[in-house]
Amino acid sequence: MTARASRRNRRDLNRTVRLLALLVALVVALTSVLPVTRAEAQQRPKTVVEMLFGSGTRAEPPRRVIKKRVIRKKRDVRAQRATPRKKRTATRQNRSNPTRASAAKPARSAPAAAAAAADTSTAAPAKSENARTILVVGDFMAASLADGLMESFADDELVFVTSKANGSSGLVREDFYDWPNELGPIIDAVEPDILAVMIGANDRQPMRVSGNILAVRSDGWTAEYEKRATDLARIAEARKVPLIWVGMPSFKYDAMSEDMVFFNDIYKRAAERVSGEFVSIWDGFVDEKGSFIYSGPDVNGQTARLRGSDGLSLTDDGEDKLAFFTRKAVDRALGESPAQVALDDEALPSLQLQPLSNAANATVSAPIALNDPSFDGSDALLGTASQQNAFSLEMSPRDRLVLNGDPVNAREGRADNFAWNAKSDAIRSTPPVIYRGSIDVKTLKENSGLTPPKEMPTILDAIIEDWENSGADGAQSSGG
Incomplete structure (x- = not known):
């Protein structure tokens, strides 16, 4: 019974396979005979499973169309990248010869000319x-x-x-x-x-x-x-x-x-x-x-x-x-080689003469204290006030010192005040520690009782003295 059942099952399986193969052949024959629409022709070939059970997905566009779209997109990007370079080159050529550039341009319509006149952000200034x-x-x-x-x-x-x-x-x-x-x-x-x-x-x-x-x-x-x-x-x-x-x-x-x-x-x-x-x-x-x-x-x-x-x-x-x-x-x-500028009525009011004095001739400016919260001192740097009196012919302190040799009147307490009017106790002492005028070393030694230092020996004398001292020290050590 077992062998007979297995042979029957094998026959049923072979029959089923033959039936499926016949069904597939019939479907292929029908599809080749029936008319094919343009939309179906653009779709990719269906698989056996799709032909038997159908497909719920939408047909993909042909690969050739996608490739064309990609190529077209790349060309558009390249054209956009090349546009600024062409505009800049054209602008430079127009700047090099405005007359030639204007003559080469075709005549514009009225709306285009009005739009070009309104957009002056990129126009080069006239020379x-x-x-x-x-x-x-x-x-x-x-x-x-x-x-x-x-x-x-x-x-x-x-x-x-x-x-x-x-x-x-x-x-x-x-x-x-x-x-x-x-x-x-x-x-x-x-x-x-x-x-x-x-x-x-x-x-x-x-x-x-x-x-x-x-x-x-x-x-x-x-x-x-x-x-x-x-x-x-x-x-x-x-x-x-x-x-x-x-x-x-x-x-x-x-x-x-x-x-x-x-x-x-x-x-x-x-x-x-x-x-x-x-x-x-x-x-x-x-x-x-x-x-x-x-x-x-x-x-x-x-x-x-x-x-x-x-x-x-x-x-x-x-x-x-x-x-x-x-x-x-x-x-x-x-x-x-400066340019020749015409001195017309419009240019004359804008001319400014150079001042006769500068910041180096400035005198004194009120200081600004570091601990002054209101900063009510001078609000201008040193030299600014002198520009207001640009046409004054009075000599500055610098010119008086350099040209005439007149000393600068130093202000009390300032770093350049070298005046010493009040005599200190050191000057009133006898003998005084400060001498005025020229004095030689002999007079200084006699009045002050100072003795000059011992004269420095030569190198040869120093070597001989050092050798003698070393020999005496050796003799004393041997005698002891």
Whole structure:
């Protein structure tokens, strides 16, 4: 009975399996024959369990659609990140030449023009007619220098920065762009008050001179390159334009940085030959070991990205730092040649004459007691009262002492009061302990009965005396 029952159970199981397989085949055949809608076609294939028992979950969107959405989102983020850089560059270009920028813009509609006129928070101030001009020439590094200077002098209406840089130019390839021949006409057309030169990043290449090819940094190449740099500086000297030559920074490649150090020495000598100023920016773009860095402290002392990913170009923060080093020399040059200001009716009331006296000529100011809670003493520092009497021709105590030799009338109880009018008991004593006037040592010994100290022996006498004393002590010890 047991064997028969087991065979029957095995037959029932096989029958059930065949029935399920037939049911699955029937469902698959029906789904292939029936029409498929577009929504069902976008769904992922169902499993056998879902086909038999159904699925209560919502169909997931196709993976391809998700991928497209992610790619589109990344593109939007990249576009947003690139927007500030484009706006800042456009702003700097407009500041460099407002006339050109206004001519290049298309005509706006009335609502757009009204909205632009209302938003004046980002508009650059108009430059004065008497503004001094800074001309920047050179290669692509000079273009970055011009952008930084434009940003630095954006709020100064008396300084105008313009750029005539050629990104691929240099002093080697005169067949591409001849700076010694082009710079003169540029200066005559712009009439700048200061000339800033930054060039040399493209000059690491052989030079052709009189049909001969000279290797980089060879003797002939160096002599010719230094001559061309000096000729460029002589052009500014001939037109009496102050020259500021900005050196090259370090670059990503060690060989290129080594050549830049060599070039900077040539630029420095060329600028000094015409009484120009050389600005070294090397330390601003290297670390404490002198190696190239992508990021470093900006003009505010905060860590920022200074160089581009190529290791050559400068970021906005790098341009600002480049202008920070250069502006010190620019301010000195601008101070030597002040702008011509017209003295019209509006400017005259704002003029202030320098006072004839200063704080050094001040006399006395009422002191403020430390234990005075009301502080009813003087509420101004020493020297402030003298500014009120700026046009007084009376000599100050300092001038009377230095020029005329008159002593200062010291106030009683003050530290500079050296007067001693009352005689003390020490002076009335006989003999007195204080002598007035000049007196020699002999008179002092006779009157006071003082004996001078014994004369100090020489070193030789001291050694002999010490040796004799040691010998006497030894004799006494042996005799005892």
